[in-house]
Amino acid sequence: MSRGGKLSGFPEYLPAERNVELAVLDHLRRVFELHGFANVETRAVETIEQLTRKGEIDKEVYVLRRLQAAEDGADAGMGLHFDLTVPFARYVVENAGKLVFPFRRYQIQKVWRGERPQQGRFREFTQADIDIVGEGTLPFHFDVEVARVMAEALSGLPVPELTLQVSNRKVLEGFYLGLGLTDPTAVMQVIDKLDKLPGERIVELLLELGLEEPQARQCLALAEIRSADTSFVERVRGLGVEHPMLDEGLDELAAVLGAGAEVEGVTVMADLRIARGLDYYTGTVFETRMAGYESLGSICSGGRYDELAGDGKRTYPGVGISLGVSRLLAPLLADGMTSTRSxxxxxxxxxxxxxxxxxxxxxxxxxxxxxxxxxxxxxxxxxxxxxxxxxxxxxxxxxxxxxxxxxxxxxxxxxxxxxxxxxxxxxxxxxxxxxxxxxxxxxxxx
Amino acid sequence: MSRGGKLSGFPEYLPAERNVELAVLDHLRRVFELHGFANVETRAVETIEQLTRKGEIDKEVYVLRRLQAAEDGADAGMGLHFDLTVPFARYVVENAGKLVFPFRRYQIQKVWRGERPQQGRFREFTQADIDIVGEGTLPFHFDVEVARVMAEALSGLPVPELTLQVSNRKVLEGFYLGLGLTDPTAVMQVIDKLDKLPGERIVELLLELGLEEPQARQCLALAEIRSADTSFVERVRGLGVEHPMLDEGLDELAAVLGAGAEVEGVTVMADLRIARGLDYYTGTVFETRMAGYESLGSICSGGRYDELAGDGKRTYPGVGISLGVSRLLAPLLADGMTSTRSxxxxxxxxxxxxxxxxxxxxxxxxxxxxxxxxxxxxxxxxxxxxxxxxxxxxxxxxxxxxxxxxxxxxxxxxxxxxxxxxxxxxxxxxxxxxxxxxxxxxxxxx
CATH class of the missing domain: 3.40.50.800 (Anticodon-binding domain)
Structure with missing residues (x-):
């Protein structure tokens, strides 16, 4: 990579490295378009109001100001987008009358975050998102489609083995409700830490939430289930918990796994640790790990939102996945990945x-x-x-x-x-x- | 176009319109790569020092600040790039040891300017640049190549007739020196206004600069010469002015015209009005007009720099052209250009x-x-x-x-x-x- 730069967190590639990125972007585009996803680009800039709507990420936003403008000039209310979901939700609401639903879109753009740069974290980086959004309703089969399309896209990348980990909030929440727990979200946020904390520590945290020890051990047992086929269903059943939402979640997750198993070159795995605790998902959830680069965390994540966007009158449910192209490629390029010519x-x-x-x-x-x-x-x-x-x-x-x-x-x-x-x-x-x-x-x- | 947006100057396209832009960008990329131009992307951000180096455009720069940062925090010295030339010059100097010269690159990215939005002027827009840069020297035949490649690129676009207007600073400067004038740059900056002012007003302005009336009339006569073939050479000769720099400029310009005449579907025209008065060009200069959309001004401009970049030890001469993709497409989309499907x-x-x-x-x-x-x-x-x-x-x-x-x-x-x-x-x-x-x-x- 270009190393003379003074701005840490803003990677730039030499031409032979850029050829790698181009090959990856071309492949993604080809797969997305073969499946009928239309391309959209949104402006780099959103209003601060839009960017801080969820309230959690505001300190990472880059705000714009014209060099010669007064401090509270006309441009003071704008900042650079930090993901492609917030802009897409705004675009859907603004253009709802001109779009045809269900609407499949892919979007490949730079995003910016004012984070402290560290391995795998950048201030400017490229994301590739696919989403399908409906008007009012969006049948479940689109969850299966999104998983399948991203699995196909991942399977053709010139990178180490990728595992698309799938879970379903309804499985977790239904299971917790079947156990008699009253605050499933709080439990999910603890389970979400299983990647970083040992199981015994998770049990302790669950006890602190007020769970009985057998309940906590059941939650941990559920989270430890994973399988690359639909055998996870029997293992969950074996824990003896029952709830209608659990049944619905297991059916959905089994359908996603069945479609994923047809895609060669990528492992699609049911993994009930995956909860994506802080996000507003309501069903299917996705994360992705790359073999040998587990410390990067998930390089491709997403799920089902019952309300991707809304304008007060209508809601727009959606399901989508976001691939961190820079997060995926930067460590491989640093390790010597290149192309045959410049x-x-x-x-x-x-x-x-x-x-x-x-x-x-x-x-x-x-x-x-x-x-x-x-x-x-x-x-x-x-x-x-x-x-x-x-x-x-x-x-x-x-x-x-x-x-x-x-x-x-x-x-x-x-x-x-x-x-x-x-x-x-x-x-x-x-x-x-x-x-x-x-x-x-x-x-x-x- | 999407019309619900609140941010004036930041255009967004509906999917069927984006397909038009994608078709244009794909075509440009194909032509540039067929001619061996490598793709580069630079970060969106430059230091304020880089952005204001030329000192003329600073009021249009968008400066970044982290939402939660102190006013003079770590990011206070960064702004969004307003063109692709300043970042490319910086990239060449930073990576000179790893690039192979002469280096052909194309770059297609968004740029940002804090301008007051008006027809054909945006705050966020897409440019497509090609440049060839040498280390120390760059033979003239690369001027011919850049003209030919951009002419080919323009000729395949689904837009009204384009005319690539070519001139050469050496023709103008040599002619003025042959007339005995001592400040050719001042004369060029007046001639550059011939698009907006009548000839008689240009003569008046030249007289104000201290020219004799016959000299001023000769300068105007030169500026009014244009031809789609090399016949302009005889017409310049007919004005009876002689200077070695004029001879060199006429040879160069004739060579560019000869190559341009081979490209079908675009008119390449010698046009001695074109001076690009405020820029640092030293030989060939380019502008481009679109039939029926003359009020947009030039949608594709560039030329030869003897010093595109420099680091104190070495200089990097370059020749390049920048196509304003948004400036070209936005009025056509507003007039009903679209694609067959969304x-x-x-x-x-x-x-x-x-x-x-x-x-x-x-x-x-x-x-x-x-x-x-x-x-x-x-x-x-x-x-x-x-x-x-x-x-x-x-x-x-x-x-x-x-x-x-x-x-x-x-x-x-x-x-x-x-x-x-x-x-x-x-x-x-x-x-x-x-x-x-x-x-x-x-x-x-x-």
Whole structure:
């Protein structure tokens, strides 16, 4: 990564690293669009009123002021968005009359938080969100769809193994109600700490909430259940607690797991520790861990909101997931992930002398006309130097136009050294050489 | 456009409009990458010191402050970038040791200016810049390349006719020096106003600068020369002024015109009014006008800098052009430009009843596997309602899975009403229906 910068928390990538990010963003977009998600961009700026509506995150907001404006000038009420959910909820309400519901959208943008920078935490970072929002109602099958689409998106990423952990608030709340507990939210907020605290400490905290020890142990037992198939249902049943909301939650969670199991390349796991205690979810909840990078916490989270947005007259229920693209990529780039080249060019056209530039440009145009990114040598140095110029950029092929008008074009693969005759209107590089490929920290190309 | 917003100057698009912007951005990226330009993104934030280095634009900068921070807290020295040139110059100097020169980059990002909003002026808008930067030196042929690449990019846009106007500071300065004038920059800044003031007023202003009337009339005559071919050279020669810098400028400008003439679909014109008086250009300069939208001013401008960046030890000459994507698109969208649909989906899979959802999902996956964006009906309403659901989104095809396991799939083009048997592993929509198409204000699809 670019290391000369003075502004900590604002990462910038070198071109070869940016190619990794572009490959990831292109893949996400392709999957989201194949599933009919429309793209939306919202302005970077929201009113402070919108940004502080939930009241918890206000100290992290960056407020704007014009350099020459009076302190309480016209722009004083605006700040940069800290996520893509608040802006999307506002956009839905503002444009409800022009949108068609249920509305599937994806949104890939920078967000800003005035946090103290630390590993995996940035002040500027990219998120990729998908949400489906309904007007008044939104059937449960959209929870299954969102899980499936994000699982497909995650499965194609050139990153270590990802596990999408799914739970359902109705399972937890129904279970707690079946146990006779009266404040399920308080219990959930304790269970949510199971990642950071040992089970015995969780039991102590639950006892402090006023639970009997058998109740607390049942809550802990529930939270420790996980499975990559629907076997979790029997294990929950085995705890002997009954409640109609529990039944509904188990049915929903089993449906999400069933769809997730069909997606190869990513593990979708029921994990009843996942509660997302401080957020306003009402059913399905999601988190995601990356193997070897567990300390990052969840890199992709979300769930079902019964009220994603509302305008007093109507409510807009939604279900969605937000992928932290920067949080996912920054540690991998720091560990050596890169791409095969720093430029898009697959071919460098070499020049015998500066008078050959017009002919070289014409060859390049013929290659570009067939979709092959091509650049022409910056100067007519010795061919060895021009090959070195390609090497330094990772350009795999050097093209030699003929020295005489009727002569033969040749193209050299500078990795193997093989040089062969080639027709500028027919030659095509191998598909894997057409664009930069991602190289994992282990050196694998994907 | 979304009109409910309260923040003037921060445009937001509805999904069908965003599809227009995406089509434009995809086209730009494709052209830039075919020519070997690498993508870079810089952080949204620069130090106030960087942003105010040129000293002219400081009142338009948005400064950041954390909502809960003390007035002169740690973030007080940062503001949002107002263009992509200042951040790129900083990026080049910071990363000079890791970049390979000459370095071609494109950058497509939002920028922010605290201006009073008015037609064609926004507080948040998207720019698309290309630049080529050298270390120490940068041969002139890169000016030709940048002109050609941007001309190609402009030529493929679904917008009214664009004219790329090219001039060269050396032509103007050489001409003025040949006339015996001592302050060419002051003359250029007057000539730059020829768009807004009549010729006679320009002559008056030149006389106020101390020019003799014949000199002033010669300057005006030069500024009135324009041609879509290299015939401007003879017309300049016809004015009878001689200077070595003029000769060099005419050669350069003729070379840019020659390359521009090869690009179809855009007019590249030598226009000696173009001086870009307040900027630090040293040779080639560019502006661009859109037919019928001349009041917008230039929507794509740039030129050659002998010192794009410098760090005290080295200088980095550059040549580049910046396209105002929002400035170009916002008035066209306001005039009715849109796209054929609000979703990426080319196909809606209809459901006979809710039990058919799993089979419908499976059909959709088979279509997606071949790159066809597909969604499944939100609910198993009557088929007429499901067709209406597709119509409201602009989805051209509705797919009907068979009622019985061995039955036949059919697909209906809801525009023509034609319904035909189809194989989910073989059927493909016409290429023009695969993605949303841009519809111009006149109703043409591109």
């Amino acid at each position: 430029v898009p060019s697959a071919v460098l056209v070499a020049l015998a002398d500066e008078d050959a530039r017009a002919a070289g440009d014409a060859v390049a145009q013929r290659l570009r006309a067939r979709g092959i990114p091509t650049e022409v040598a910056a100067s007519a140095q010795k061919f060895g130097k021009q090959i070195r110029y390609a090497e330094r950029r990772g350009i795999p092929f050097v093209w030699f136009p003929p020295a005489e008008p009727d002569g033969e074009h040749t193209v050299k693969d500078i990795r193997s050294g093989d040089q062969e005759p080639a027709d500028p209107d027919a030659w095509t590089p191998p598909a894997t050489d057409l664009r930069p490929q991602v190289v994992t920290p282990e050196g694998d190309r994907t | 979703v990426p989906s080319a196909v809606l899979v209809a459901l006979a009843d809710e039990d058919a959802r799993a089979a419908g999902d499976a059909v959709a996956q088979r279509l997606r596997a071949r790159g066809i964006p597909t969604e499944v009906a939100a609910s198993a309403q009557k088929f007429g309602k499901q067709i209406r659901y597709a119509e409201r989104r602009g989805i051209p095809f509705v797919w009907f899975p068979p009622a019985e396991p061995d039955g036949e799939h059919t697909v209906k083009d809801i525009r023509s009403g034609d319904q035909e048997p189809a194989d989910p592993d073989a059927w493909t929509p016409p290429a023009t229906d695969l993605r949303p198409q841009v519809v111009t204000p006149e109703g043409d699809r591109t």
